[in-house]
Amino acid sequence: xxxxxKSFITxxxxxxxxxxxxxxxxxxxxxxxxxEILICSYQPMxxxxxxxxxxxKGADAWFKHVNANGGINGRMIKYxxxxxxxxxxxxxxxxxxxxxxxxxxxxxxxLGSAPTKAVIDxxxxxxxxxxxxxxxxxxxxxxxxxTVFPLYPPYDKEGTDLVRFTKEVFGAKKIGVIYQNxxxxxxxxxxxxxxxxxxxxxxxxxxxxxxxxxxxxxxxIKMKNANVDAMICSCAPEPAAKVxxxxxxxxxxxxxxxxxxxxxxxxxxxxxxAAVEGVYFATIFREWDDPNEHIQKAKGIxxxxxxxxxxxxxxxxGFTGAQVFSEAIKRMGSGDxxxxxxxxxxxGIDNWKGSVVPVVDIGEVGPGEEAIxxxxxxxxxxxxxxxxxxxxxxxxxxx
Amino acid sequence: xxxxxxxSGLATGSLYALTAVAVVVVFRNTRTIxxxxxxxxxxxxxxxxxxxxxxxxxxxxxxxxxxxxxIGLGIxxxxxxMRQIADSDWLTLFTATLGMYYILHGVAxxxxxxxxxxxxxxxxxxxxxxxGGIISQGHVVNMAWAAAIGLVLFIFFKYTKQGIAMRAVxxxxxxxxxxxxxxxxxxxxxxxxxxxLAAFAxxxxxxxxxVSPEMMDEVLIKGYVAAVFGGLYSIPGAIIGALLIGxxxxxxxxxxxxxxxxxxxxAMIVLxxxxxxxxxxxxxxxxxx
Numbered sequence: 001x002x003x004x005x006k007s008f009i010t011x012x013x014x015x016x017x018x019x020x021x022x023x024x025x026x027x028x029x030x031x032x033x034x035x036e037i038l039i040c041s042y043q044p045m046x047x048x049x050x051x052x053x054x055x056x057k058g059a060d061a062w063f064k065h066v067n068a069n070g071g072i073n074g075r076m077i078k079y080x081x082x083x084x085x086x087x088x089x090x091x092x093x094x095x096x097x098x099x100x101x102x103x104x105x106x107x108x109x110x111l112g113s114a115p116t117k118a119v120i121d122x123x124x125x126x127x128x129x130x131x132x133x134x135x136x137x138x139x140x141x142x143x144x145x146x147t148v149f150p151l152y153p154p155y156d157k158e159g160t161d162l163v164r165f166t167k168e169v170f171g172a173k174k175i176g177v178i179y180q181n182x183x184x185x186x187x188x189x190x191x192x193x194x195x196x197x198x199x200x201x202x203x204x205x206x207x208x209x210x211x212x213x214x215x216x217x218x219x220x221i222k223m224k225n226a227n228v229d230a231m232i233c234s235c236a237p238e239p240a241a242k243v244x245x246x247x248x249x250x251x252x253x254x255x256x257x258x259x260x261x262x263x264x265x266x267x268x269x270x271x272x273x274a275a276v277e278g279v280y281f282a283t284i285f286r287e288w289d290d291p292n293e294h295i296q297k298a299k300g301i302x303x304x305x306x307x308x309x310x311x312x313x314x315x316x317x318g319f320t321g322a323q324v325f326s327e328a329i330k331r332m333g334s335g336d337x338x339x340x341x342x343x344x345x346x347x348g349i350d351n352w353k354g355s356v357v358p359v360v361d362i363g364e365v366g367p368g369e370e371a372i373x374x375x376x377x378x379x380x381x382x383x384x385x386x387x388x389x390x391x392x393x394x395x396x397x398x399x
Numbered sequence: 400x401x402x403x404x405x406x407s408g409l410a411t412g413s414l415y416a417l418t419a420v421a422v423v424v425v426f427r428n429t430r431t432i433x434x435x436x437x438x439x440x441x442x443x444x445x446x447x448x449x450x451x452x453x454x455x456x457x458x459x460x461x462x463x464x465x466x467x468x469x470i471g472l473g474i475x476x477x478x479x480x481m482r483q484i485a486d487s488d489w490l491t492l493f494t495a496t497l498g499m500y501y502i503l504h505g506v507a508x509x510x511x512x513x514x515x516x517x518x519x520x521x522x523x524x525x526x527x528x529x530x531g532g533i534i535s536q537g538h539v540v541n542m543a544w545a546a547a548i549g550l551v552l553f554i555f556f557k558y559t560k561q562g563i564a565m566r567a568v569x570x571x572x573x574x575x576x577x578x579x580x581x582x583x584x585x586x587x588x589x590x591x592x593x594x595x596l597a598a599f600a601x602x603x604x605x606x607x608x609x610v611s612p613e614m615m616d617e618v619l620i621k622g623y624v625a626a627v628f629g630g631l632y633s634i635p636g637a638i639i640g641a642l643l644i645g646x647x648x649x650x651x652x653x654x655x656x657x658x659x660x661x662x663x664x665x666a667m668i669v670l671x672x673x674x675x676x677x678x679x680x681x682x683x684x685x686x687x688x
Contacts, residue, residue, distance in 0.1 A: 045513060046504075046513045046612060046613065047613055048611075048613055050513045050514050050515065050613075051514050051515055053514070181658070207652075207656075210660075210661050212616065212617045213617070213660070213661065214411060214414065214608055214617050214618060214621070215407070215411040215607075215645075215648075215649070217403075217404075217407035217408075217410075217411070217649065218407065218408075218650075218652035218653045219652065221403045221404055221407065221653060222652075222653060224403075237515075238515050238609065241609070242608075249526045249534075249535050250526070250533055251526075251533070266514075266515065269517050270515065270517045270609050272520060308512070
């Protein structure tokens with residue numbers, strides 16, 4: 001009798017504890033325990049555009065710093081990055097594993113237009129928050145979903161602005177465009193076509209390139225042959241370096257403005273400073289030598305966790321998404337962490353100045369509305385590479 | 400525009416040529432399509448970069464160091480991997496080189512990092528004018544090196560004892576062995592030669608396409624296509640194939656649009672194989688019945 005009473009008590013205790021544990025798990029979102037939050041990211045850790053892995057390193061450095069300081073409200077952030085080589089087919093498999101096997105709570109600061117375009121339908125369908133993806137492709141930025149929080153303005157808007165830049169800064173009447181033959185380049189091209197009509201400019205040459213292409217000489221030769229007044233280069237750092245090397249070789253002296261995702265110290269490092277001298281770049285992030293306290297703090301953190309890294313704007317892309325996510329988790333307190341609460345909290349971030357970007361002001365996205373209202377960084381600036389460094393440049397309409 | 404596209408294409412083709420020749424040399428003597436050939440070059444480029452940056456070697460000493468290292472790498476690949484499976488079918492040999500490809504990628508990434516690195520410009524960046532086309536001095540030097548190596552190989556295969564022995568092994572390894580030719584040594588020599596060619600290809604191409612674990616992936620594909628184009632047994636065929644691919648790619652990019660540029664090499668090979676299944680300079684082997 002005594003034995004069966006004890007057994008009953010034990011069984012009941014185990015049952016209550018199991019229920020409590022189940023209850024705790026059920027209250028928290030997938031990938032969240034009272035000690036840890038698992039978030040995931042796909043990155044081009046290897047491959048031809050591996051310089052963009054700096055985004056992942058920036059985010060990772062921030063989360064390492066957060067964990068070294070006790071985590072957020074007692075929870076550590078486990079940031080899982082997987083290499084997709086910027087190949088959308090790989091990204092699909094990786095994201096499926098994030099969702100089905102790893103049970104990631106959110107996808108934070110992943111990189112790439114083409115990879116994100118390949119997986120965004122699935123991510124949204126599964127209700128996973130996608131925060132600060134490094135992409136400006138229209139599909140990703142204008143996605144009709146409350147779970148998507150794009151990092152920066154869409155490439156088509158940038159393309160339109162760059163046409164204005166060629167007109168008002170270079171005085172160009174006919175331009176040539178070299179673009180990456182993928183979602184990012186094609187979205188730029190779309191915006192450029194809008195700009196051509198808006199600003200009365202002619203595009204007399206437009207040449208695409210594949211990210212893995214060995215030689216970009218024929219594209220630059222066509223620019224020269226078309227006798228363009230100015231060029232827009234929708235080029236990532238490595239191809240941009242090849243374009244500027246070729247441009248210098250051919251003695252093509254027309255002015256160039258490069259899209260913001262090509263602004264990297266890698267460009268003059270690979271092409272040589274002389275080839276890049278005088279090239280303008282769009283940019284959406286502060287320079288690393290900005291005395292702003294958050295930039296200087298980020299600099300220290302990056303140097304601590306990735307001492308070999310040459311500081312680049314792409315690191316700041318990662319810092320931004322990671323810091324906004326951390327801020328939301330911090331505001332959610334030590335209670336249950338769910339995806340629904342995360343979305344509400346993110347939408348409540350208003351005029352926040354605690355990150356590497358000047359201000360984060362996230363809008364609200366209602367049912368059927370586009371995610372562009374969730375932009376983390378809405379504005380764009382310009383720099384020119386002169387005398388061995390990127391220097392701020394203000395076009396006439398921004399003065 | 401034609402002249403410039405032609406000259407630039409020729410320069411690009413010369414970058415593919417050394418890899419194409421190495422693919423042919425290995426295939427002729429070992430029946431192996433060496434997928435790790437590009438990675439031998441990549442390792443060669445990294446070794447030269449380390450010698451220049453960390454040990455202050457000048458370009459030529461770094462090139463020599465890279466050549467020695469890559470010959471060793473080729474010999475090591477033969478002794479440790481390929482000799483163990485020498486009698487296997489072509490698929491096993493092919494798979495083994497695929498394994499080496501991934502191992503070398505991993506090793507390079509581990510030791511030197513995965514991001515793209517600049518290789519010091521070794522020649523005056525001022526371009527020169529050749530037949531109405533502008534070409535960088537680096538490209539001219541690359542073409543000169545490629546031509547010189549082609550000449551050295553020609554003399555080696557035509558006039559040296561080892562070269563003639565290599566050709567004998569190519570033609571009929573069993574008869575060559577019966578005639579007292581040390582086939583194992585010849586195969587070892589072949590892999591050493593693959594390393595030699597890889598080092599030159601890697602170091603010459605590095606200032607143009609930069610240094611990273613993936614730097615040679617595209618070049619290997621084009622080099623392989625050029626080798627098949629030339630008939631897989633012919634060294635001059637591989638060189639001509641490489642130059643033709645470089646030129647045609649650039650002309651297609653210039654006149655038909657950049658979208659046609661990357662498919663040109665493959666369109667060329669499909670067309671050629673449809674009309675000449677044994678390649679441009681290949682020998683049609685008759686099957687005995």
